[in-house]
Amino acid sequence: MINQGGIQMKKRQKMLAVLLASTTLAATLVGCGGQAADRQGSSDGGQETAASTESEATEEQEQEQASSGDVQVLNFYAWTSPENMVPLTEAFNQDYAGKYEMVYQKLADAATMTINTALGSGEPIDVMTQASAMDLRVRADDGVYLGLKQFFDKEGWTYEEKIGGAMEETMNIEGDYYAIPYCNNINMVWFNKKMFDEAGMEYPQSGWTWDDFRETAIAMTHGEGGDKVYGAMLDYADGDGDNYWDLIARQKLGAFTYYNDDFTATRFDAPEFKESLDYFYNLAMVDKCIVPVDEYTALQYHKDPTGMAGLYNGKYAMWIAPVYGCLYLNESYGEVPEDTDIGVVDMPTVDGGATVTTCYTSTASIPATCKDPDAAWEALKYICIEHAELFAGPKAMHPGYEFQSDEERDAFNHIIFDGKPGLDVDMAMEVMALDRTLVSKDTTVRKGQVGINEAIKNNMTLVFSGEMSVDEALANLKEQGDAAIAADQ
Numbered sequence: 001m002i003n004q005g006g007i008q009m010k011k012r013q014k015m016l017a018v019l020l021a022s023t024t025l026a027a028t029l030v031g032c033g034g035q036a037a038d039r040q041g042s043s044d045g046g047q048e049t050a051a052s053t054e055s056e057a058t059e060e061q062e063q064e065q066a067s068s069g070d071v072q073v074l075n076f077y078a079w080t081s082p083e084n085m086v087p088l089t090e091a092f093n094q095d096y097a098g099k100y101e102m103v104y105q106k107l108a109d110a111a112t113m114t115i116n117t118a119l120g121s122g123e124p125i126d127v128m129t130q131a132s133a134m135d136l137r138v139r140a141d142d143g144v145y146l147g148l149k150q151f152f153d154k155e156g157w158t159y160e161e162k163i164g165g166a167m168e169e170t171m172n173i174e175g176d177y178y179a180i181p182y183c184n185n186i187n188m189v190w191f192n193k194k195m196f197d198e199a200g201m202e203y204p205q206s207g208w209t210w211d212d213f214r215e216t217a218i219a220m221t222h223g224e225g226g227d228k229v230y231g232a233m234l235d236y237a238d239g240d241g242d243n244y245w246d247l248i249a250r251q252k253l254g255a256f257t258y259y260n261d262d263f264t265a266t267r268f269d270a271p272e273f274k275e276s277l278d279y280f281y282n283l284a285m286v287d288k289c290i291v292p293v294d295e296y297t298a299l300q301y302h303k304d305p306t307g308m309a310g311l312y313n314g315k316y317a318m319w320i321a322p323v324y325g326c327l328y329l330n331e332s333y334g335e336v337p338e339d340t341d342i343g344v345v346d347m348p349t350v351d352g353g354a355t356v357t358t359c360y361t362s363t364a365s366i367p368a369t370c371k372d373p374d375a376a377w378e379a380l381k382y383i384c385i386e387h388a389e390l391f392a393g394p395k396a397m398h399p400g401y402e403f404q405s406d407e408e409r410d411a412f413n414h415i416i417f418d419g420k421p422g423l424d425v426d427m428a429m430e431v432m433a434l435d436r437t438l439v440s441k442d443t444t445v446r447k448g449q450v451g452i453n454e455a456i457k458n459n460m461t462l463v464f465s466g467e468m469s470v471d472e473a474l475a476n477l478k479e480q481g482d483a484a485i486a487a488d489q
Helices: 005-021 023-030 045-067 082-095 112-119 136-141 149-155 159-163 165-171 193-199 210-219 247-253 271-286 293-298 304-312 323-328 373-386 406-417 425-432 449-463 470-487
Strands: 072-078 100-106 127-130 180-192 230-233 316-322 342-345 356-365 437-440
Touching (some): 072 082, 082 100, 100 373, 127 373, 149 159, 159 165, 165 180, 165 437, 193 342, 210 230, 210 271, 247 356, 271 470, 304 316, 316 323, 342 425, 449 470
Parallel strands (some): 356 437
Antiparallel strands (some): 127 356, 180 316, 180 342, 180 356
8 A cells, every 4th residue: 555645646747748758658548449558667687577477477366365255346427428547447446456445336426416316325435526616615514524633643644735725725625624635626728729719819928817808709700690609718607606606806816716704794795706706707798708608508508518619619819718628629529620720828817926726626425335445545545646648638627736846747747738630738747847826716615605606697697698897796795605604504
């Protein structure tokens, strides 16, 4: 068992090197329907013979142990297609041969009801993923998940050391942690380089401001009716509160954007929210340089593959979306035009200051009903920390753990970006190497967040359809958000 950071990092870096050494394997990892990964690598001379002999001996030992019934099955529940889980499960089962066997169980989707149904079914579940932290607080309060600090303590780790300060602050629930991010979905600005070239516009550059974004979006907007081309597409509020109207407020206020210092009330009456909502309202309703909400809904731009298709098909020039947006530059999601040329730039800054990038997480937890918590921890640790390249990597998601070196970061980012047709990989790699401060939108581990998100959805829908003013919406959010917190105490 790997317990210490140095040994763990070397193993992870070795794994990354093996993954990148083979183009066949790289294609397996980044595409859909991948086959089993060959994790053996290559060697020569006596090393090869020794490795072969050792492998044969190990296989015999594994068979003997398996036949004796000593192998413990660990059930991992998520919604990823089973064929894409083969590299992870085979790698784990090889590393823990004769002791544990990971069995993957696919959930129908990532919906709250689906996950709750599985958790309440009595099925033996050792590790369970969730798309966001929306329900994490409720499940933690109800004792559905095990606290993980005990396992970090046994490893000699701190949550901040392994997962990062931003996530520690967000995921800390009264001194314990009930999930580990298996990915941090960092937001970036994707843009159609061909459209910029045809318009004679310079590409966006790191360090640009929100004023630059607005000017660029206006300049790239042209046409009328069904032929209109927009400067940008931004996601409007959906069922889980994922939206971009508050981006500037998040960049200015940091973690727990919605809450006052003691989490007893919201701060939607703060000037930062007024500034942020005014900005995006003007983009949509005054400048009319972003896709309007009716077209957004009709064209299903809220669905990631459709959103990327709108970008490379020239319906709009820029798109704010997580790193995994590049996944949809893939033949599995439709034919990508041969002349597609997609660039990437970091999020706009506030007044040219430090780069602050928003993100959201997808997490994994250990149900309290698991049969062996220590064994479940080995699986959770493997999935989220030790070998995220086998789970988050194929999903084109930034890992949830902290990189220990530039080499490790670059190797992982190649897994994310390589093999995506029409993507400027060099530009994407350069952007991901930049220093940035992460601010998570996952304040959902705090009281009242479910009600707050519902209020956001309802009020922002009215704002961006022209049925409610900015001031009225913010007043509603303050009143309804405070009520949600009070009701959740």
